[in-house]
Amino acid sequence: MLKKKVNLLWLVALAIALFVPNIITNPAYRQIAVITLIFTACATSWNMFSGYSGYVALGSAAFYGTGAYTMALLSLHLHVHAGGDMFWLVPVGGLAAMLMAIPIGLIALRVRRHTFVVITIAIFFVFQLAAINFGFTGGTGGLTLPYIPWMIQSYHVPFYYVALTMLVFAIALSASVRRSRFGLQLLAIRDDEDRALGLGVKVFPVKLTGFAMSAFTIGMGGALYAMMQGQIYPQFVFDPIFDISIALMAFFGGFGTLLGPILGGLVLESSQQYLTVTYSNGSLYLILFGVLFLLVVLFMPQGIVVFIRDWWAKRQDRLAAANEAVGAQGGNS
């Protein structure tokens, strides 16, 4: 019964999402919608590894950037027809990021959590510096992608639907991992890695697979972003703020939950984009964002989803207790 209700909610959400481009017609806001979907998909995918396994990766922009550069370089060198055909390069960008994740994981996953965080940050900076300094990446000037001759009014609509597909894919993947034996193994690692090892979980391959899987969607996100913007710069696609943003989204909504990163991504990224578009004062935004985040972490350390779930459970308990009390009274009188 409850399950049916939940499935119905997902369908309603999807139906609403499908109509968003009809409701929002301003290209600037449509762009916000696309970027929000991309970030939400990335946060969902990040959470699928980091949230389930407890290994907080703060270098995911390395995959995002890899996807973006794959899209840019392939579309330039393969002479892909500028237009819808370029969407086929989005999954290729994801695959490139996944391939990149394997050697990174081989190094970074050898260490335990705390050090893992720092190594992922370090590896991210290697990628950023490489993108700035190598010749084929165009250096700080970045790369300009083939110009897509679509009308400005409806330019973002195809991107919107591709981004939505990507998000649905990320959610479906995350949900099925969560229910699978593989997902249980990741959760076991999060709870107690040594015990999981002792119980026969092949810890290292499980972590590496999860890490590479999560890189796939993040790479696709970067590729789609690059295609939409038409121009990429190393400091924007390899951006330390990206690393922390998607982690914030997951923690904001609920670390390790399916719904958390979706909620966090939709709320945080859209508000961030909206604020940057509306107020050009980035400093004020930084302060607001920081304060908001501090409040959430301190008062709802489990994230909003778990906070609401607990609150709801408590309320149900209270109601049940009250009913019981009323029932008992009724019985007495």
Added chain:
Amino acid sequence: MNSSALIHAVIDGVLTGSVYALMATGLTLIFGVMDIINVAQGIFVILGAYLSYALSVHWGIDPFVGLVITIPTLFLVGIVVERAFIGRLKGPEKTAMSILVTYAISLVIEGSLNMIFSVNYVQISASYVNKTFRIFGVYFAYIYVYGFIMAAILLVALYVMLYRTRFGASIRASLADQTAAALVGIDVKRVSTICFGIGIAVTAAGGMVFGATNAFNASTSYDLISRLLVIIVLGGMGSLGGALLAGILMVTLEDIVGVVWSPVWSIIAFYIVLVIVLSIRPQGLFGKQSARVA
């Protein structure tokens, strides 16, 4: 490339490295005692630099003399931040949460600094910042030497405090085992608060030298924090000696690579060394082998 350039790079590296070692010691002390990864360390360094800058620009106070004001100020800031935010963290995800909380704190400070000082790069100036002297046929700026002397004095003071005083003993006990320390009657919470204060206070000194030798703005903190994190991971997280050695080694290496190849590759060398060391010794140079992670 000639040998005098190489000598210059090595000496420069050791002098600058000692300042990084000081800042990294604060970071590793905080991690060791509290299991907190303080990613706000970078912005605290910049905050210290801006404080010294403001004192010298508005009141004409020499940056080294100004440390008398900036070090206690940042110590207090550290105490307040620990009491208000960091000390509230608990539970199994404490370390991961600490990254996010300190990151949020650093965003707030970054935004405030941008508003107060604008995003234009500034540099602390004093009569000795650009003055040089000659040794072995190589020119050195006085500021590097003064910075080295200051870092050395503070590091020695820190070590004396840690290894020769009763309070230092309780810090080291908390570093080794928090539960056991609490059991023998050490007020671990108080030790943590003061450690956080000390860890932040050293950034005032480090930031002053950093601000005198580099042009900076608030977003310079990203570059700083990534280097400091690499240093403490390389040295072994929570190891004070490791942070000291790794700080000097890494900055020296960076300078040498900058001279031998090109400055472009020097920072990449920094990260590549980290990756190589960790693939051989995952716990870092002096890190304790972590037996279990709870």
